[in-house]
Each structure stands twice: as structure tokens, then as C-alpha cells.
Amino acid sequence: MNTLMNAVETTATNNVVLNDKMAQASDKSHVAINAGKLLASMEADRLSWEQGAYKASNLERNQLLAKCLTFSGELSVAESKQRSAALEAFFKERGYKYKKDSHIIARVVRAVFGNIDRRRVSTYALVLRQAQKSKVEPTQLAQWIEDNGGIQEIKLSRSATFVSPTAKASIAKADIANLPVLAIAKSEQLSQLADAGYVGEDCVLIAEQMADGGFAIRALVRKDGAVNAAFTALYGDIKSQQIAAQKEVNAANDADGAIAKQA
Known part of the structure; x- marks a missing residue:
């Protein structure tokens, strides 16, 4: 009896699996045969979503941001201290670092937006600060955001002098050819990490500075993220050096000008 039941169950299971496979094959055939209609249907769904749930969601978000802008408005010294105290207490209650x-x-x-997505929090804060600088009233914030192309467009156009991390890395890569070679690192261990396929490619050497002024290389990293981060940091160093050098030139010129006037 058990053998018969097992045989029936096995047959039923096999039929279900077979039917599923046939349904999947049918779905794939349906996509191929009706590709144009399916694309048009999905496009219509997208338009409906943009004008419906998506638009409503953005409107609610912008209304919430307007409340944040109102809350962040200018107050008297005493009132500002009260607000800050309330914020600090709120952060402590939620377990956020204040x-x-x-x-x-x-x-x-x-x-308001919590500690879940720091990038989103940073973006919203940046947009509201830009709105505040532009003297946008909270009641006009939603329209201002729409007129300026939305949250992301405002974020990207935050400053005429803004340089993205990717652009910084690219600039530093171009500038590094003009920098002097500090040293050539070569050893049996490094040779084992070398690969002919990476000749001419950039990498990051992680090293520890020693007491005698030497550097102990601990690792070699080729991942794009690490290399780009290093170039972005290099961009900052080069920029700082350029600014410092320009300040010295300006100071020297100012001094020469003062001497000339005295003469």
C-alpha cells in the first residue's frame, strides 16, 4: 500500500514540475511573440506610476522637507538654544550620535529621516541648505524643487566649483605623471603579486612607516574602488599644496606692493 501511495505522490510531483516547466517555457514564448505589446503595456504602467503613486510620494516628501525647513528657520538666541536642547534630547532618545x-x-x-540611509539624509540636508541660501520660503519649497529639476539635479548643481569624487580621481590620475618617482619597490614577495596583465595599471600599496624612515609594505590592492579613493585623496593633497603655494605668492606680491608704496 505504501509503495502504491509513494508511486502516486511521485507521479503527481513529477507532473507539477513538468507543468511548471511548461508554464515557464510558455511565458518565455509569450514574451517573444508579444514583445511590442508588452513593452507598450509596461510603458503605460510607468506613466501611470509617475503620475500617480510616484508623484504623490514626491509631493508628500517635499511637504515633509518644507516642515524641516520651517523648523530650521532663524530664531532668537534663547529660542535657538531651546531648539538645540530638544534636538539633542531627541537624538539621545533615538540612539543617534548628536x-x-x-x-x-x-x-x-x-x-526626521533617521539613521537608515545616510546618503539620503545628506542629500536632503544639502537641498534644504541650498533652498535656505536661495531665500526659498517653506510654502514655495515644493515648487522650487520641481522648477530646479528635482532633488538630484539640485544636489548635482550645488556649487559651480563642485568637483565629484570621480572627477577628482581622474584629475589626479592625469597629474600623477608630472610627479617625481619617490622610490622603486621591488622584492621577491612583490614579484609574486605582479601580473603581466597589469603592466601600466595603477594599484595601491598599503605600507606602515617605520621608525628609521622606511616603509614596510604589507599589501597590494588593485580594486578600482581603492585605487580611485587613493587618487581622490591625492587630488585633495595636490589642491591643498596649490592653495598654500598661491597664498605664499599672494603674500609676497602684497609685501612687494607695500614696499613699493613706501618707496
């Missing part, structure tokens, strides 16, 4: 030196808008946005 940075009293952060801009008021950044603290308010963090309080």
Missing part, C-alpha cells in the same frame, strides 16, 4: 557643531538643517533632517 553633533552639535553640525548645521541645524543637517541635524533636523537626521532627526
